[in-house]
Amino acid sequence: MPDRKSKTTGTLPSPIPRRRLGVSPCAACDVRDSALCAALSPIERMRFSEGVTILTVPAASPLIDEGEPDLYVFNVVEGCLKVYKLLSDGRRQITGFLFPGDFLGLVNSADYTCSAEAVTETRLCRISRKQFDAFFDTMPSLERRLYTFASERIAEVQEHMLLLGRKTAAERLATFLSILSRRAAEAGRPADVIVLPMSRDDIADYLGLTTETVSRTFSKLRKAKLISIDKDRKIRLLDLEKISEIAAGS
Amino acid sequence: MPDRKSKTTGTLPSPIPRRRLGVSPCAACDVRDSALCAALSPIERMRFSEGVTILTVPAASPLIDEGEPDLYVFNVVEGCLKVYKLLSDGRRQITGFLFPGDFLGLVNSADYTCSAEAVTETRLCRISRKQFDAFFDTMPSLERRLYTFASERIAEVQEHMLLLGRKTAAERLATFLSILSRRAAEAGRPADVIVLPMSRDDIADYLGLTTETVSRTFSKLRKAKLISIDKDRKIRLLDLEKISEIAAGS
DNA sequence: CGGCTACTTGACGACGCTCAAGGCTTGTGG
């Protein structure tokens, strides 16, 4: 317990200074208009921000472990997280990757139902579950938005269940690339260039495959001239339409 | 569209008479204390019930189709539904089975994101999405409970993603049996006897397997003396502990 | 009784996994 705590919260550098200055950390937040907090009025956001701590988690560091008490919820401000479940023998299923604007804490139970770990260095804003829940009573718009997030999340995981249960390796990877392409476009970046922050291992555990199969399938897509693979895990989508078709099950 | 409507709502027998009698259909509802409606006060329930229609869907009849406008939400009163997604070539993933007390409509988007079909003859209470949403504004407890349902649902599908992505056939089936056993116990029935309302095909599409594999795996569990298979899809769990162990990944 | 559907079982094959080796990049220390 003590060493775990040092691992998860060991690197909280700047938040207190910021608050001491009387400036809400939310004021300069990059994701405040897309994240959960977009539901808050300026005054509400001010109140909200009093409970908020900004923390930075280095790449490959654990943030939460399944089974631990659900003490905090998080907004991702910058970077990338992976959320996953483990079997006792080490088999792992990554249930999702979280990017800026995403909320970690939709499942509200006594203990965390998943583990989470930083993929790249990740900046988060954190608030205690207790405080967060308390805001509900006075801010119905927050609860509404939280429900909207949960609803969208359920739609997403339904798609992912279809992928895991019924799609081939090529279809899975094509789906993965399509999703990231769409997210890139939504973030205002080009839809045909994708930077993968995560390793082949992570992709495999997200898609229910092995590293080797992911690697082979990348090669297959490359040889079919559907993608090109640059340095630094950068993928160029050469035929977005065809990739979408494969993703949908040809 | 017209013929679909006749299929989904073609068998609506009793609701209007009931309302005419001035008796809320909720008054005699079997699931009103476990379903979403448990969040409502008697007065609220009265108001709520004015918008409610009870309908009965025969076994194997479609209720909603993915892509159709999201016009209604449902509570299952009696029976069993399957909710699923299809690929264009017919591959199917059942994302869940719904039983009495379960809510159909957690995903709130313009169109249905899944199809649903009755497994056995199913009694449902239906309300228009529009009316349902309108209740939120005046009944915060309803929204709170809806969020609770969504939260629990997300926890469930995370488990199911682990199953689909990482578990073996035997582990999947053992997990399925464990879940149904727990539900039976929660409903006050013995935990070691399970009646499967759904076909082997449905189980296969829920677990990401084929009928044949499901059948073979049932046989394997039977030969290992972990279960016995009676008539009428009745399964006796002979070693609940061992089944749970297998479900968890041995 | 015949036909239908659901389920079971067998034989075979394929897709993806396991095991293994090798290449490439990155960081570190001599």
Add this chain to the structure above:
DNA sequence: CCACAAGCCTTGAGCGTCGTCAAGTAGCCG
């Protein structure tokens, strides 16, 4: 600046689990 180690990724060979195809059985209903 280079040598070396450690990861990460790729590729190959062989295997196994589960899918496919097919036949057979059992229960149900007209």
